Amino acid sequence: MEEVTFRIAPEEKVKKKPSFLKPWFGLKYLFKKPVTIKIPYEFIEPAPRYRGFHTLDWKKCIGCNMCGQICPARAIEMTWIEGEKRPHPKIDYGRCTFCQFCVDVCPTGALGFIETYMLTTTWREEELLLYDWVPIEPEKFKEIQEKFKDYKFPVEKIEFNKETKEVTYYLRDGTTFKFKILGYGLKPPVKPQPTTKQQEEEKKESGQ
Incomplete structure (x- = not known):
């Protein structure tokens, strides 16, 4: 095998000489317009088909969990909701990379996205x-x-009642959207067995 030799540049050609003038060159940017925008007070109109927040057609969703399986960030959790026959995906934007693989793989087209991209909080x-x-x-x-027309998240506040498991979305247009979470995962949640006291009360109500 032929031996390969490497040529190394001498240090005097690589090492930069110190300059006392270069730090002052940054002063010219004081008089230029900033490149960044002041979020959430300013916004930039996104490009068409920009990969923003998710949308979900609850009627089309069949709860197959293909979105959850393909998600590289494990940002999707299947959620059972009262009145729904199948679980629906719940998106964690603390993990989501907005790759939209979940949208591409959805067999019914239930999961989609919109150009809206701005979500800011005070933490x-x-x-x-x-x-x-x-x-x-x-x-x-x-x-x-x-x-x-400002590309902000459609929900102003979310309330979750830990006792009743009811979730309330306070939308930006003044309306509310409520639903009750029964459990998580692919299998239907197990219904809690009624206690003896509850059974006695049910019997009394039914007149037995």
Whole structure:
């Protein structure tokens, strides 16, 4: 095998000489317009088909969990909701990379996305609930975006009642959206067995 030789540049050619003038060159940027924008007070209109927040058509979703399986960040958790026959995906934006593989793989086209991209909070604990949500219907999401045209998250506040498991979305247009979480995972949640006291009360109500 032929031996390969490498040529190394001498240190005097690589090492930069110190300059006392270079730090002062940054002063010229004091008089130039900033490249960044002041979020959330300013916004940039995204490109068409920009990969923003998710939307979900609850009627089309069959709970197959293909979105959860393909998600490289494990940001999707299947959630059982009262009144729904199948579980629906819940997106954790603390983990999501917005690759939209989940949208591409969805067999029914239930999971989609919209160009809306801005979600800012003051990092109070109750505000962090905004980063973990079951997406709303695309028509409602588009309606809110068309009304405000600022590309901000459609929900102003999320409340979760730990006792009743009821979730309330306070949307930006003043409406609310409520649903009750029964459990998580692919299998239906096990219904709790009634206690003896509850059984006695049910018997009394039925007149037995």
